[in-house]
Amino acid sequence: MNVRPDFSKNANMAETAPAFLSVWDMHSYYGESYIVQGINFNVHEGEIVALLGRNGAGKTTTLRSIARLNSPQVQRGEIWLDHKPLHTMSSYEAATAGLGLVPEDRRIIPGLTVEENLQLAQIAPPIGWSIERLYDLFPRLGERRKQEGVTLSGGEQQMLAIARALARDIKVLLLDEPYEGLAPVIVDEIEKTLRHIKEQGMTTILVEQNAVRALQLADRAIILDTGSIVFDGTAAEVLGNEELRAEYLAI
Numbered sequence: 001m002n003v004r005p006d007f008s009k010n011a012n013m014a015e016t017a018p019a020f021l022s023v024w025d026m027h028s029y030y031g032e033s034y035i036v037q038g039i040n041f042n043v044h045e046g047e048i049v050a051l052l053g054r055n056g057a058g059k060t061t062t063l064r065s066i067a068r069l070n071s072p073q074v075q076r077g078e079i080w081l082d083h084k085p086l087h088t089m090s091s092y093e094a095a096t097a098g099l100g101l102v103p104e105d106r107r108i109i110p111g112l113t114v115e116e117n118l119q120l121a122q123i124a125p126p127i128g129w130s131i132e133r134l135y136d137l138f139p140r141l142g143e144r145r146k147q148e149g150v151t152l153s154g155g156e157q158q159m160l161a162i163a164r165a166l167a168r169d170i171k172v173l174l175l176d177e178p179y180e181g182l183a184p185v186i187v188d189e190i191e192k193t194l195r196h197i198k199e200q201g202m203t204t205i206l207v208e209q210n211a212v213r214a215l216q217l218a219d220r221a222i223i224l225d226t227g228s229i230v231f232d233g234t235a236a237e238v239l240g241n242e243e244l245r246a247e248y249l250a251i
Ligand SMILES: Nc1ncnc2c1ncn2[C@@H]1O[C@H](COP(=O)(O)OP(=O)(O)OP(=O)(O)O)[C@@H](O)[C@H]1O
Pocket: 030, 033, 035, 053, 054, 055, 056, 057, 058, 059, 060, 061, 062, 071, 209
């Protein structure tokens, strides 16, 4: 049986309650380039955690490492999700174990309608939200169900990418720059939906350059700088700490 190790002695951890997702001493490389340099953090069930930091700090690399993609290579460390060792898994196995990655480029499949993109996500178990429930969450997608996915606006494509992740039975939603390139009014709409998804019990890790918007949504924030964690605490603490914001987030 898989059991989660006790990471509670780790000094970087903001809390000692048992975590849903634990990243322990994770080191990630692109070839010879040493990017994520031994990070530790916990995410609790139902939380939204914002992963913040300047360009090139290692946010996307951290997210991709958790999702067990082939690149970067995680050369050391452990990643546990709900008592299961993700660090021993392929990306496919990690997805089946409950990780739902929404990559920055959204990966909408050309030639397929909105509905077909969602149906494809449900071609094999574990199946998550029903397509009708996803249309209730994103009415714009319901209205455009017969439209080819890649012809949607940027905001609608982001909604489709999130909906596709929820179409599978996931435990953690990993969002890479969901607000990038979107008008504030669309960001508002996506933020509202992410709040609703949280109310349904979802756990979310959000990588975002738009730190102000991410902090409005998140319960907690982890700030990375050159591949190391420099802050792990509440979103409210970041908003109240001018020095921290200026030094690492330029806000
Ligand atoms: N495929 C890759 N091969 C080599 N180096 C990479 C690769 N992808 C990213 N890097 C490098 O890894 C470092 C961290 O990149 P990462 O994308 O994780 O940063 P980030 O914090 O997400 O910032 P950004 O918002 O700019 O993407 C950067 O120095 C980047 O140049």
